[in-house]
Amino acid sequence: MPAAIQTHALSKRYGATTAVASLDLTVEPGSVFGLIGPNGSGKTTTLRMLLDIIRPTAGTASVLGASPRSGGPALRRRIGYIPGDLRLGGRIRGRTLLHHLADLSSPVPPGSIDSLAERLGLDLSRPVGTLSKGNRQKLGLVQAFMHNPDLLILDEPTSGLDPLVQREFLEMVHEARAAGRTVLLSSHVLSEIQQAADMVAVLSQGRVVAQGDVASLRLNNLRHVRAAVAGTEPDTLQGQLERSAHFTGTVTAREGNAVHLRGTLAGGVDPFIKVLARYQVLDLAVEEPDLEESVLSLYGRPWEAPQTEEPEPGT
Numbered sequence: 618m619p620a621a622i623q624t625h626a627l628s629k630r631y632g633a634t635t636a637v638a639s640l641d642l643t644v645e646p647g648s649v650f651g652l653i654g655p656n657g658s659g660k661t662t663t664l665r666m667l668l669d670i671i672r673p674t675a676g677t678a679s680v681l682g683a684s685p686r687s688g689g690p691a692l693r694r695r696i697g698y699i700p701g702d703l704r705l706g707g708r709i710r711g712r713t714l715l716h717h718l719a720d721l722s723s724p725v726p727p728g729s730i731d732s733l734a735e736r737l738g739l740d741l742s743r744p745v746g747t748l749s750k751g752n753r754q755k756l757g758l759v760q761a762f763m764h765n766p767d768l769l770i771l772d773e774p775t776s777g778l779d780p781l782v783q784r785e786f787l788e789m790v791h792e793a794r795a796a797g798r799t800v801l802l803s804s805h806v807l808s809e810i811q812q813a814a815d816m817v818a819v820l821s822q823g824r825v826v827a828q829g830d831v832a833s834l835r836l837n838n839l840r841h842v843r844a845a846v847a848g849t850e851p852d853t854l855q856g857q858l859e860r861s862a863h864f865t866g867t868v869t870a871r872e873g874n875a876v877h878l879r880g881t882l883a884g885g886v887d888p889f890i891k892v893l894a895r896y897q898v899l900d901l902a903v904e905e906p907d908l909e910e911s912v913l914s915l916y917g918r919p920w921e922a923p924q925t926e927e928p929e930p931g932t
């Protein structure tokens with residue numbers, strides 16, 4: 618089966634700024650593909666080129682077997698899109714707006730709009746201009762999913778959503794995948810990509826710095842930890858954690874008999890928990906690092922500022 622999305626050397630320059638540099642992506646049909654990277658790494662630019670909202674400076678893209686440029690409305694109807702900078706306003710009610718949009722998309726199954734709105738907890742009777750940012754985002758998600766498109770292109774889809782709604786969104790993505798649809802999702806939130814995606818490309822400065830399946834990228838191994846235990850000495854605990862749990866950080870004695878630790882685990886949490894379990898655990902917090910730190914720990918280089926080059930004629 619041909620790829621749902623295929624790009625070859627896809628590039629976009631804005632004057633001296635290279636937003637996307639020679640991107641080769643293959644998104645298999647029926648998969649969830651995550652595009653992750655820090656602000657300014659080229660995620661939005663890539664998605665916009667796939668939708669022909671902007672045109673590449675160089676390279677080619679194929680979306681559902683067609684060129685975004687020549688695919689026209691027939692291609693567009695097979696895609697559900699939520700932009701990263703969703704702007705909705707005015708006095709029109711949510712339900713009316715969605716029905717107008719449904720006239721432009723592929724047929725929307727009866728009840729689809731209401732059932733999506735109910736799942737996300739969105740009140741369709743409110744004027745769009747009075748909705749909060751999170752509720753406008755929900756409206757954007759309903760319009761992206763309502764016609765069961767073959768391809769969903771979702772730019773930072775959970776921005777502004779509370780955790781319960783984020784979970785519902787992930788469920789919607791899983792269901793779309795189970796129904797054979799393809800999802801391309803951008804995010805700077807690592808955990809979201811890890812939960813949703815089969816394959817991931819990590820972008821930095823418009824270039825792919827890592828690509829593969831989520832498990833093999835091992836982006837989830839780093840953890841920040843804080844804990845307090847009783848029944849040991851700082852030096853003893855520090856030694857045990859460093860030897861057994863890939864711990865880097867500090868262990869100090871504080872008030873009473875509590876020993877406090879704060880640091881980073883480079884492996885899984887299991888050896889760490891097993892060391893702590895030898896003592897009375899008074900407090901424990903395990904946190905995921907941000908994307909930047911995870912990728913830095915893996916690839917040993919920091920995210921850098923967007924690259925600037927001499928402008929080329931015609932860019």
Ligand SMILES: Nc1ncnc2c1ncn2[C@@H]1O[C@H](COP(=O)(O)OP(=O)(O)OP(=O)(O)O)[C@@H](O)[C@H]1O
Binds near residue numbers: 655658661923
């Ligand atoms: N219209 C534009 N004119 C000039 N530069 C632009 C334009 N759009 C994007 N850029 C630049 O291209 C680079 C990539 O931006 P892009 O919005 O694609 O990144 P992103 O990964 O989506 O970031 P974010 O998460 O902040 O949305 C950035 O350096 C940005 O400043």
